[in-house]
Amino acid sequence: MSEAAISAEGLVRTFGDVRALDGVDLEVPEATVLGLLGPNGAGKTTAVRVLTTLLRPDSGRASVAGVDVLKHPDKVRSLIGLSGQYAAVDEYLTGQENLQMVGELYQMSAREAKARARELLKRFSLDDAAGRIAKTYSGGMRRRLDLAAALVVRPPVMFLDEPTTGLDPRNRMALWEVIEELVGEGTTLLLTTQYLEEADRLAHDIAVVDRGRVIARGTADQLKAQIGGERVEVVVTDSAALPLAVEALAPYAIGEPTVEPHTRRITVPVTGGARVLADVIRDLDARGILIHDIGLRRPTLDDVFLSLTGHVTEAEEGGDEDEGGPQSPDGETGAGRRAGRKKARV
Amino acid sequence: MTAMNDSFVVAKRNVRRMTRIPEVLVFGLIQPVMFVLLFTYVMGGAITVPGATTDPNAYKQYLIAGIFAQTVTFAVAGASAGISEDMTKGLVDRFRSLPMARGAVLTGRTLADSVQTALILVVLSIVSLLIGWRTHNDLWKVFCGFLLLLLLGYAFSWIGALIGLSVRSPEAATSAGLVWLFPLTFISNAFVPVATMPGWLQPIAYWNPFSATVQAVRQLFGNVPPGMVQTAWPMKHAIPVSIGWSVLIIVVFRTLAVRKYRLADG
Ligand SMILES: Nc1ncnc2c1ncn2[C@@H]1O[C@H](COP(=O)(O)OP(=O)(O)OP(=O)(O)O)[C@@H](O)[C@H]1O
Ligand SMILES: [Mg+2]
Numbered sequence: 001m002s003e004a005a006i007s008a009e010g011l012v013r014t015f016g017d018v019r020a021l022d023g024v025d026l027e028v029p030e031a032t033v034l035g036l037l038g039p040n041g042a043g044k045t046t047a048v049r050v051l052t053t054l055l056r057p058d059s060g061r062a063s064v065a066g067v068d069v070l071k072h073p074d075k076v077r078s079l080i081g082l083s084g085q086y087a088a089v090d091e092y093l094t095g096q097e098n099l100q101m102v103g104e105l106y107q108m109s110a111r112e113a114k115a116r117a118r119e120l121l122k123r124f125s126l127d128d129a130a131g132r133i134a135k136t137y138s139g140g141m142r143r144r145l146d147l148a149a150a151l152v153v154r155p156p157v158m159f160l161d162e163p164t165t166g167l168d169p170r171n172r173m174a175l176w177e178v179i180e181e182l183v184g185e186g187t188t189l190l191l192t193t194q195y196l197e198e199a200d201r202l203a204h205d206i207a208v209v210d211r212g213r214v215i216a217r218g219t220a221d222q223l224k225a226q227i228g229g230e231r232v233e234v235v236v237t238d239s240a241a242l243p244l245a246v247e248a249l250a251p252y253a254i255g256e257p258t259v260e261p262h263t264r265r266i267t268v269p270v271t272g273g274a275r276v277l278a279d280v281i282r283d284l285d286a287r288g289i290l291i292h293d294i295g296l297r298r299p300t301l302d303d304v305f306l307s308l309t310g311h312v313t314e315a316e317e318g319g320d321e322d323e324g325g326p327q328s329p330d331g332e333t334g335a336g337r338r339a340g341r342k343k344a345r346v
Numbered sequence: 347m348t349a350m351n352d353s354f355v356v357a358k359r360n361v362r363r364m365t366r367i368p369e370v371l372v373f374g375l376i377q378p379v380m381f382v383l384l385f386t387y388v389m390g391g392a393i394t395v396p397g398a399t400t401d402p403n404a405y406k407q408y409l410i411a412g413i414f415a416q417t418v419t420f421a422v423a424g425a426s427a428g429i430s431e432d433m434t435k436g437l438v439d440r441f442r443s444l445p446m447a448r449g450a451v452l453t454g455r456t457l458a459d460s461v462q463t464a465l466i467l468v469v470l471s472i473v474s475l476l477i478g479w480r481t482h483n484d485l486w487k488v489f490c491g492f493l494l495l496l497l498l499g500y501a502f503s504w505i506g507a508l509i510g511l512s513v514r515s516p517e518a519a520t521s522a523g524l525v526w527l528f529p530l531t532f533i534s535n536a537f538v539p540v541a542t543m544p545g546w547l548q549p550i551a552y553w554n555p556f557s558a559t560v561q562a563v564r565q566l567f568g569n570v571p572p573g574m575v576q577t578a579w580p581m582k583h584a585i586p587v588s589i590g591w592s593v594l595i596i597v598v599f600r601t602l603a604v605r606k607y608r609l610a611d612g
Contacts, residue, residue: 052443078445088436092366093359104355105444107348133366149440 004063005030005157005188006051011060012212013046020046021057022212028188028205033179035203036192037301039309043212044192045085048161051190052082064157065188078106081150085161085192087142088149091135095126095145098134102152113152120148123178125171139166147175157188164198176202196301206301210309223304231269231297232280237290239264248283252276264292349447356441356454360428361461374424374466378417379473385409385537386477396539397573403478408571410479411491411563412536415556417466418499419531421459422506423523428455429510430519438610449604456503463499467492482568491566494588498559501592504599511606535581536560539574552578555591562588 006028013021020043028034036044049055051062053073062069065079089098096117103113121130124144134142143166150158160179164172179202183189193199199206200220208216208223216223232252236245245266246257255269270276277296284291364371390405429452432438441451481488506523513519533550534540534557540548551557561584564570580587 049439054439054442074445077443080443082440082443084436084439086436088440090359090363090437091435092363097359097362101355101359102440102444105352105441105446107351107445 004028005032006034006062006064006190008047008051008062009060011047011050011057011062013043013050013055013057019212021050021060024060024209024212024214026190026207026214028190030188031183031186032204033183033189033191033202035199035206036190036209037194037196037199037206037305038192038209042209042309044209045161046212047209048082048084048159048190048192052080052159053077079155079157081153081155081158083147083150083158083160083163085165087139087146089134089137089142089145092133094131094133095121095137095141096130098145099148099152102149106153108153116152120151124148125174140168140171143167144171144175151178151182154182154185154187156186158182158190160189160191162192162194164193164195172198196305200301208305208308216304216308220301223301223308224299226304229269229271229299230273231267232277233293233295233297234266234280234284234291235293236264236266237292241289242266244287245284245289248287248289249280252280267297270296349450349453352447352450353453353457356451357457357461358454360455360458364458364462370424371462371465374420374462375469377420378413378466378470381413381416382410382470382474382477385413389537393538395571395574396541397571397575404571406474406477406479407569408539408564409537410474411567411569412531412534412560413474414467414470414495415498415560415563416527416531416536417470418463418495419502419527419556420524421456421463421499421503422509422527423520424459424462425455425503425506426510426513426519426523427516428459429507430513430516433511433610434514434516438607442610448608449600452504452507452600452603452607455507456500459503459506460496460500463496467495483566487566487568491563494559494562494566494585494592497589497592498556501595501599504596504603508599508603508606511603511610530554530556534560540578548578552580555588555595557581558584558587558591 004027006026008024008026011021011024012019022043024043024047026034026047036047038044046055050057051064051069053069053076056070064076067075067079069076090101093101096114099117099120100110100113103116104110108116118127118130121127124147126141126144126148129137129141134145137145143163147160147163150160163179164175167175176198179189179191189202191199191202204219205217206220206223207214216226218226232249234245234249236242239261242259242261242264246259249257249266249268252270252272253268254271257266257268259266274296277294281291281294284294386406386409390409393405395404395408429438432441432451438451509522510519513522533543533547534554535551536556540551540557543551558580561570561576561581565584576582
C-alpha cells in the first residue's frame with residue numbers, strides 16, 4: 001500500500017446521469033507503468049483528471065507518491081507531470097516560451113527554465129520550430145510540445161492521457177523511448193491509450209476500464225491467457241464449401257468454431273502452433289477446398305479488449321453498417337475485424 | 347514569494363500574447379478614439395454643461411475624463427474573453443496541474459490588462475490633446491488622476507475574470523463583459539451632467555461607482571467647469587469614494603473569482 005506511487009480506492013464521479021467513474025480502484029507500484037485501456041467514454045480521462053487534482057471525485061480516496069490528492073492537492077501538483085488528452089499549449093507563445101513559462105511556474109530561475117526548455121525541444125525534435133508560435137505547429141508538434149511541458153521538472157509521477165494519439169510512427173517510437181528511459185530512471189507512469197500495441201510494449205500492468213469500472217487487470221500476458229490460446233482462421237474462396245471446410249477443421253478444434261458466412265471465414269481454436277496450420281492446409285487441399293486466405297492467430301490485446309468490453313465503442317455504433325466495412329476483410333486490422341464480429345453478435 | 351513570481355510569469359505571458367495579436371489593442375483603441383470624436387463633434391454642440399463658459403471647447407474639457415473612465419472599464423471584456431479562452435483551450439488545466447500560487451493565473455491576467463489599459467490611455471491622451479483638451483492642474487495631480495483610472499480598470503478586470511470563469515465560451519464572455527457596461531457608464535456623469543437627468547435617476551447616477559472616478563479624475567485634471575456646484579455626497583468626496591469603490595470591487599470580485607477558479611471543475 002505504502003509502496004504504491006499512485007493509488008485510488010472507490011473513485012466515483014458522476015456528471016448528471018453519467019457515472020464517469022463508478023468505483024475505480026487502482027494501484028501503481030513505483031517505477032512501473034500502468035496502462036489504462038478502455039473504449040471511448042469509459043472514464044479514462046476522468047480518472048486522470050481526478051488523480052491530477054483537476055477534478056474532485058464524488059467519493060473515494062486517491063494518493064500520489066503517498067500524498068492525499070484531496071487533502072493536499074498543492075503538494076501533489078509539485079510531484080506530477082501531466083499531459084492531457086488535448087494539447088494545452090499557448091498558441092501565441094513560441095515553443096521555447098511555452099516551456100520556459102512552465103519552468104518558471106515550477107519556480108525555476110529564468111536561466112534554468114530557458115536551458116531546460118531548449119533541452120526538451122531538442123529531445124522532442126522541435127528545435128527547428130522553437131522560435132515559432134505554437135499556432136503554426138502541426139497537430140503532432142503541439143502534442144509533442146505538450147508532452148515536453150509535462151517533463152519540465154522530471155516529476156516522479158507522470159500522467160499521460162493518450163500521449164501518442166496523432167503522432168506519426170517515428171515520433172511515436174521516439175516517445176516510447178523517452179518513456180522507457182524515464183521509467184528506467186524511476187518515474188512512475190499512468191498512461192491511457194487506444195493503441196493496444198503501445199500498452200503491450202510499455203505497460204507493466206494493464207487495467208481495462210469500461211463504463212467507469214475496472215473490469216480486468218493484469219499483465220498483457222495474463223490478460224491474453226484469460227481469453228484463450230491460438231486460432232486458425234480460414235477464408236474459403238467459395239461459400240458453398242463452408243460446411244465441408246468446417247467438417248475438415250473439426251478434428252483440430254479444441255472449441256466451438258465460429259463461421260461467418262458472408263465473409264466466408266471460419267475460426268477455430270487450436271493448440272500446436274504452426275504444425276497444425278500445415279496439417280490444416282494439407283487436409284483442406286486434399287478435399288479440394290480452395291483457400292482464399294489462412295493464418296494462425298495468437299490473441300492480441302485487441303482481442304482481450306474486445307472480448308472484455310464486449311460491446312462496440314460509441315464511435316463505432318453510429319458508424320459503418322455492413323460488417324466487414326468498406327475495406328476488404330483481409331486488409332482490416334485485427335481490431336476492426338473483431339469489432340465487426342462483435343457487433344454482428346450484439 | 348511564489349504568488350508574486352507566478353503572477354508575474356502569467357502577466358508576462360499575457361503581455362506577450364498582446365504583442366502577437368496587436369489587432370486586439372488596435373480595436374481597443376478605435377472605439378474610445380471614435381467616442382472622443384463623435385461626442386465632441388457630433389453631440390458636443392447640443393450639450394451644455396452648467397457652470398461652463400460659453401467657450402465651444404468647454405464640453406471637450408468636461409467629456410474627456412468621462413471617456414477615459416469608460417475606456418478603462420472595457421478591461422472587463424479583455425479579461426473575461428481571455429480567461430474564458432484559456433479555459434476552453436485547456437490552458438487552465440495546464441496551470442491547475444502546476445504547483446502555482448492560487449489566483450496567480452487571474453492576477454497575471456488582470457495585471458496584463460492594466461498594461462494594456464495604460465497603453466490605451468497614453469494614445470487616447472495624445473488624441474485628446476490634439477483636438478484641444480488641456481489639463482489645468484499640477485502635473486502630479488494629473489498623474490494621480492491617471493492612477494485612479496488605472497485602479498478602476500484593474501478593479502473592473504476582476505469583474506471580467508469572474509465573468510470569464512462563469513460563461514462557457516469566449517464569445518459569450520465578450521458580450522457578457524460588455525452589455526452592462528453601456529448602461530453603467532451612461533447612467534453617470536461621464537457624458538452629460540447628472541442634473542439634466544430625471545430626478546429618480548439622479549441618485550443612481552451619483553452613487554454609481556463609475557461616477558465617483560469620473561468626478562475625481564475631472565478634479566485632478568482641473569476639468570471641472572468653474573461654475574458647477576456639486577451637492578451630492580459622493581461627488582463632494584469623489585477621490586476617497588472612487589478609491590473606496592475600486593478597492594471594494596477588487597476585494598469582492600477577486601475573492602469570488604479566485605474561489606471559482608479553484609473550484610472550476612469538469
Ligand atoms: N465535464 C463533463 N461533463 C459531462 N460529462 C462528462 C464530462 N467529462 C466526462 N463526461 C462523461 O463521462 C464519461 C467518461 O468520459 P471520459 O472523458 O473520462 O472518457 P474516456 O475514457 O477518456 O474516453 P476517450 O477514450 O473518448 O477519451 C463520458 O460519458 C463523458 O461523456
Ligand atoms: Mg479520454
